[in-house]
Amino acid sequence: MNRSLLLAAGLAAAGALGLTGYLSAYPGGTPSSVTNAAPYCARCHSSTSAEQLREMPAAAQASQTPEKKHYPGILKGEESYGKLSEADRGKLVDAIKAVDKNSTVTLTLSSTTVKPGAAMTVTVKTHGGGGPVVGVMLTDNDYRNQSGPIQTEGFVITKAPEVTGMDGKAQTKWTDARAAGLPKGINYVNIYDVHSDPVAGTYADCKVEYSLKAPTAPGEYTVSAAFLYGTEKSTPLGTVQTPDGRKFPLGGGGAESGRIQFAKMVTITVK
Numbered sequence: 001m002n003r004s005l006l007l008a009a010g011l012a013a014a015g016a017l018g019l020t021g022y023l024s025a026y027p028g029g030t031p032s033s034v035t036n037a038a039p040y041c042a043r044c045h046s047s048t049s050a051e052q053l054r055e056m057p058a059a060a061q062a063s064q065t066p067e068k069k070h071y072p073g074i075l076k077g078e079e080s081y082g083k084l085s086e087a088d089r090g091k092l093v094d095a096i097k098a099v100d101k102n103s104t105v106t107l108t109l110s111s112t113t114v115k116p117g118a119a120m121t122v123t124v125k126t127h128g129g130g131g132p133v134v135g136v137m138l139t140d141n142d143y144r145n146q147s148g149p150i151q152t153e154g155f156v157i158t159k160a161p162e163v164t165g166m167d168g169k170a171q172t173k174w175t176d177a178r179a180a181g182l183p184k185g186i187n188y189v190n191i192y193d194v195h196s197d198p199v200a201g202t203y204a205d206c207k208v209e210y211s212l213k214a215p216t217a218p219g220e221y222t223v224s225a226a227f228l229y230g231t232e233k234s235t236p237l238g239t240v241q242t243p244d245g246r247k248f249p250l251g252g253g254g255a256e257s258g259r260i261q262f263a264k265m266v267t268i269t270v271k
């Protein structure tokens with residue numbers, strides 16, 4: 001769907017939900033969907049590399065990168081970006097490019113060879129992301145449109161993912177929001193109170209540790225992690241304050257300012 005259609009759909013939704021309902025749907029992660037998730041859900045987001053779309057034709061791959069999907073609309077002053085002067089639009093793109101350059105995600109495994117059904121841990125570290133929220137998903141591979149939760153391969157996430165925020169403190173806000181009685185071992189987390197500042201050159205560091213049980217069937221399995229983040233709210237130029245004081249990206253909730261990035265895929269041998 002193109003931006004105008006999304007905006008139209010968004011406005012229709014705003015009518016149905018009330019403006020606040022629409023504004024809280026995206027971005028800000030998915031505060032009301034506390035469950036397993038896969039990166040394909042974030043269709044508005046841009047892909048930080050064409051590699052994650054390698055099954056698609058070259059033109060379709062390129063169309064999802066920020067160079068094609070996000071920066072040009074800002075530079076041309078499309079829709080709400082037209083509120084900024086040309087000079088400020090240039091500054092906004094520079095700030096967003098700095099966030100992109102400094103946003104990374106890595107994966108560390110307690111072991112890459114494990115016995116069937118053995119306990120193991122996977123640690124995902126994120127650097128950057130605009131904030132105030134970033135998202136992490138533990139996935140079975142690194143294809144944007146063909147990865148799923150790691151459990152689909154037979155891994156079990158045995159307890160709530162342990163989140164460490166940018167202040168170095170443990171955070172349980174996300175998994176605390178799971179309904180009473182549901183297991184908390186899910187592959188997706190929102191990390192809160194994150195803030196990167198491309199002007200000051202400071203970028204958030206966060207961590208998620210997953211406790212897993214390996215599949216019972218011997219074989220080779222792959223694992224990756226998706227890092228979902230926003231870019232515009234990292235800078236005042238890209239931020240709009242809502243009437244009730246929340247921050248919203250200048251491009252709006254249907255814009256392309258979100259990102260999907262994957263950690264380098266790792267192979268695990270179960271034997």
Ligand code: HEC
Nearest residue numbers: 027028029041042044132133135230231232233249257258
């Ligand atoms: C309608 C378009 C759209 C869809 C669909 C969408 N997002 Fe986003 N998302 C955005 C925008 C726009 C931002 C970027 C905000 C910015 O640039 O600061 C964002 C940002 C985010 C962030 C960072 C939060 C923040 O504070 O900026 C997370 C986490 C996220 N999205 C997760 C998801 C997940 C998970 C899904 C699928 C369930 C999803 N998004 C689907 C538009 C979308």
